Amino acid sequence: MKKIFITLLAVSSLTACTGDLDQQPQTDSQTTAEVVYGSEQGYKMALAKLYASYVIVGQEQGGGNADISSNNGQDFLRGYFNLQECPTDEVAGTWLSGDKIEGLTYMTWDANDPWVADTYYRAYYTISLCNEFLSHATEDAVSTSENLKAFRAEARFLRALAYYYVLDLFGQGPFVDETMGVGSYIPERYSNSQLFSFIESELKDISENGLLDASAAEYGHATKAAAWTLLAKLYLNAEVYGAGNHYTDCITYCKKVMGAGFSLETNYAKLFNADNHKRTNEIIFPFVVDAKNTITWGATTYIVCGECGNTSSQDPAKYGLTNGWGMFRVRGELPALFAGNETTDSRFMFYTDGQEQWLNKAVDDQSQGFFGEKFSNLNDAGEAASNTGAVGADIDYPVFRLADVYLMFAEGVLRGGTGATRSEALQAVNKIRQRAFGSNDGDINEAQLTLQFILDERARELYWESCRRTDLIRYGQFTGGSYKWQWKGGVADGRTTESKYNVYPIPTTELSANPNLKNENY
Numbered sequence: 001m002k003k004i005f006i007t008l009l010a011v012s013s014l015t016a017c018t019g020d021l022d023q024q025p026q027t028d029s030q031t032t033a034e035v036v037y038g039s040e041q042g043y044k045m046a047l048a049k050l051y052a053s054y055v056i057v058g059q060e061q062g063g064g065n066a067d068i069s070s071n072n073g074q075d076f077l078r079g080y081f082n083l084q085e086c087p088t089d090e091v092a093g094t095w096l097s098g099d100k101i102e103g104l105t106y107m108t109w110d111a112n113d114p115w116v117a118d119t120y121y122r123a124y125y126t127i128s129l130c131n132e133f134l135s136h137a138t139e140d141a142v143s144t145s146e147n148l149k150a151f152r153a154e155a156r157f158l159r160a161l162a163y164y165y166v167l168d169l170f171g172q173g174p175f176v177d178e179t180m181g182v183g184s185y186i187p188e189r190y191s192n193s194q195l196f197s198f199i200e201s202e203l204k205d206i207s208e209n210g211l212l213d214a215s216a217a218e219y220g221h222a223t224k225a226a227a228w229t230l231l232a233k234l235y236l237n238a239e240v241y242g243a244g245n246h247y248t249d250c251i252t253y254c255k256k257v258m259g260a261g262f263s264l265e266t267n268y269a270k271l272f273n274a275d276n277h278k279r280t281n282e283i284i285f286p287f288v289v290d291a292k293n294t295i296t297w298g299a300t301t302y303i304v305c306g307e308c309g310n311t312s313s314q315d316p317a318k319y320g321l322t323n324g325w326g327m328f329r330v331r332g333e334l335p336a337l338f339a340g341n342e343t344t345d346s347r348f349m350f351y352t353d354g355q356e357q358w359l360n361k362a363v364d365d366q367s368q369g370f371f372g373e374k375f376s377n378l379n380d381a382g383e384a385a386s387n388t389g390a391v392g393a394d395i396d397y398p399v400f401r402l403a404d405v406y407l408m409f410a411e412g413v414l415r416g417g418t419g420a421t422r423s424e425a426l427q428a429v430n431k432i433r434q435r436a437f438g439s440n441d442g443d444i445n446e447a448q449l450t451l452q453f454i455l456d457e458r459a460r461e462l463y464w465e466s467c468r469r470t471d472l473i474r475y476g477q478f479t480g481g482s483y484k485w486q487w488k489g490g491v492a493d494g495r496t497t498e499s500k501y502n503v504y505p506i507p508t509t510e511l512s513a514n515p516n517l518k519n520e521n522y
Contacts, residue, residue, distance in 0.1 A: 068122075076122035119169065160199045
């Protein structure tokens, strides 16, 4: 049955704080650790809580009985999407004050920004859940069961993923693992290079010891290929993270994924519909969202309802929606990357009727900027998968997929990594473009294979998949003035912005709780 794994168990023992994070976990469950961790099924249900922590906020429909208190009361994925997309050329926010995204939209946030704080605390909440799980799923405790060994490795992957998000967004953070217990101590600050080393070590170990091959794993679980893909991302951005040149390592792990039996889905749009749990040929690791078991107004409900206008002629039913929210559009620079191929490149999934491409009046003017059509709550049969007004969307969020690996592979080659040739890089890129165009008409030649082309192709292929901020930073184009998009820095034509915005600040409340932390330039 679809997504059955994600059914949750509320467990009081899973809400341990990490000491200084002030997360205020809340639960009325009296289930004891002895009961939860007394059987393999108990371990599995506790593990489901770790996965679900990325897409829900509480134990009741739509976030009721919240796990932690927060400024906006939204899940990790909604916050992460906003932090990765709202400051860039891929999103033009509509409800600036109502959704508290002025700071993100104009690249003027500070250490009191509510979305920055929410995303930080949600990441550490997941880390605390993983630590609690691992304190019970010790090596000795799981030694007699192959399933439990895999569960332990998956929890380590989910923790490494959360720490990766901390590294990428904040460049530093307190470090806590399962050996430190729960108490009134102040966690040590880990620098970007220290976080890098921890994540690298964890992923290498679990990809060799514990995680299953994709062919042997239940849907929604982390696999060896998921760890390899995260390693590739880590290595591609290693210089940004203060860890030096690792492009050869990036190529190595991309090749591992490419050799693991994955293939590109023929129909690009089906990667983002309500039946995308069937696209395990390309989707390497998803955040599972289910309108029965993980009802949320964040996650993909936010994305699919948010992309659909509520003041335009766009018909919500066309996307399996009860209503559109009109939360965001795209800034004009993104569709401009498709210039000349709007009708031939299948990835041009924007609603343009009655909409102006460029935001010449105001960033929140809904008549300007194209709305989106990339995500859909329709299943393969063209039927609405759920009532989004009552239970949210039924679309999984592709965290890692093969097309991204192909583009990382090509970029690693162009940046001087060894272990592959330019010809192989070109072939990987053209596979993506052949899927997009349905023929060889979109193929590029070797002279066209440049780093700037890769950045632009990543935007065309991966927009709204929470990659853009990280990509622009790696290319030196997020802050500064080498690339200005409309309303960057809060002015219509864009302006040069300070380099401090390449990392988000640790929230003010956290600085007060942990004197080991500090923000530079904020």
